[in-house]
Amino acid sequence: MSTAYGDEPRYRSARFRDGQFHNATAPKQPGGWQLMKLWWQFMFKDSSRTEPPEALSVTPLTQDQLRRAADGTIYRLGHSTVLMKLNGKFWMTDPVFSERASPVQWAGPKRFTPTPIALEDLPPIAAVILSHDHFDHLDRDTVVKLAAKTDVFLAPLGVGDRLIGWGIGAERVRQLDWWQTVEVDGLQFTATPAQHFSGRSFFEKNPTLWVSWVIYTGNHRLFFSGDTGYFDGFAEIGRRHGPFDLTLLEAGAYDERWAGVHMLPEQVIQAHRDLGGDWLLPIHNATFDLAFHSWDEPMEKMLALSAQHGVRLTMPRIGEAVRLDRYQAAQPWWRLKQPRHADTSVTATSNAM
Template identity: 40%
Template sequence: MAWKNPWYNPHLEHHSPTGFKNPDPELPQKRDFKKWQKERKAAGLPLPPAAGYPSFISQWCQQTDLTGDQDAAWWLGHAALMLRLDGKYTLIDPALSPRVSPLSFYGPQRKTPAPLQIADLPALSYVVISHSHYDHLDRSTIKQILRRFPQVEFIVPLGLAPWFKRLGARHVTQLDWWQATQRGSMTFQAVPARHWSMRTLWNRNRSLWCGWVIRHSRLNFWFSGDTGYSENLLTIPDRLGPFNLLALPIGAYAPKWFMQGQHMDPSQSVHLHKAAGCPLTIPIHWGVFELADEPLDEPPLALRQALIDAGLSAQFFRPWRIGERYLVENLNNSS
């Protein structure tokens, strides 16, 4: 018997009786994935960074500085971010393991070191997840979090709560697109993204994918999550802006014929950055895992050219070093 979506709402365009879907045209099919993998292997892709991995690590990585108590945001590499607001720590899509895969010996491996470990954190209140893919929902990292912070709350897209509860999480809140939940001075709101979900061969699109808007008295932050470009994304700054911080993906875009339905390229991210009013923007989804055909050092170069082509300053959309921190009190001074 076919699996039936227990959260199905026939009035919502992104729901279906058997799971969830994008309002946009369908993503590449299974045969396209096999074609891409064959072409990639034949071409020996991806290539290493031009100056080699050690040089890339030296240029783009640093240890996370947790000193002080000021409100702050950190980029932890790939899509992982951390916020400290009113002394409460929030992790977003923490994937800190050596490999992001259902297997410990096979699958995408880190090419740059994690800038912190869960053991480094003085406290953790919330973990926010965008979707179920292994480079965003890392079982090993989640297990470490639960061992160290058993009272932590996970805020996840619709359909993912059962996964966390099976792992032993006590506090899980799952939200549909545009739903919000308030926790003290912070509000977490799920927003649309163009992507998909799967952790096994049998559960494709059975849980939702999303971005997040996190609001606080000094912060209005849009984390886009993993997403291809869609005109539907423009409704997010229209409805929930203005933002003073964005996190937009710039990596895993090649080849475009295969990746465009699920990942944005730098020029598309620049378009969203401009549509949102050019606030300080963190380029994410690059620098750690080789998930597509471009080398690790290409996305920041492509971002620079996209900003030049758009006639925009690189000051507000520059690549961060993995582990870099930005103080929230400086956000208003950056605009």
């Protein structure tokens, strides 16, 4: 791989040894024959429960709506793709606009719904914030197309090298190790630990780093988890950078067999508490079929657990605006056939099933 800095900064990371990156503590996750068995089961499973029976409703967005939106407005565009209007500019996490979260577009997990706005209709993006290199978080086609309207790409060590290899100028790529901070247009971004893994083929073993992100606007603190299992790093992040006005935590595509690298719903609640979070917005669900649980289980479980534990939960429909200055309690939009706000929403139609 090439590098944005010319001297392979990943090799200097305390997390990089023996030719690969490592977690602080090795997580429990399937490997070897167990992993192959899981892949086989996943390929031939009954998807009648893991995919919605009809297209989910989304709230459509236009560039004009986004430009007129109040500062501090957050939009979930699907899976872990979140568009944020902060300090007058737009910022985006883990953008995936392709139909499939896959190395090819003729096979692999297919979107349940279209994105609420086309990629070409997005406004200029101050920075794209990447958590790791898996296909449901780092989509080459999306990133390459976004390059024309994005100023800066923030990435973990090694992930930035991939971007440069795809033709993005090295001067626009910032690669960070855990606990490193960079400022972009008045916002502070700190790459914080996560417990996960990386690689885009069976032949790669953790060639790039995985991170979570702390975003500080000067007025608000946000936390974006990327993908991670539950670990004591959340408490450390909370001590160093919390409390947080909003936590964006992965809650979906989980299973007891890989709980070391993807949190179970009960662990999401605990992570939010460890971080000192005020609101919780679950992500990593309602977009792709990536596990064995029913497609709506993550939302139902988060709704029940938040009520049980007194956590302030918000779960907007895909494309629906959330304001940082106005708490919006979660509503079970996924149970409804018609959108909650008829004047601004449409029921999406899709050939995704």
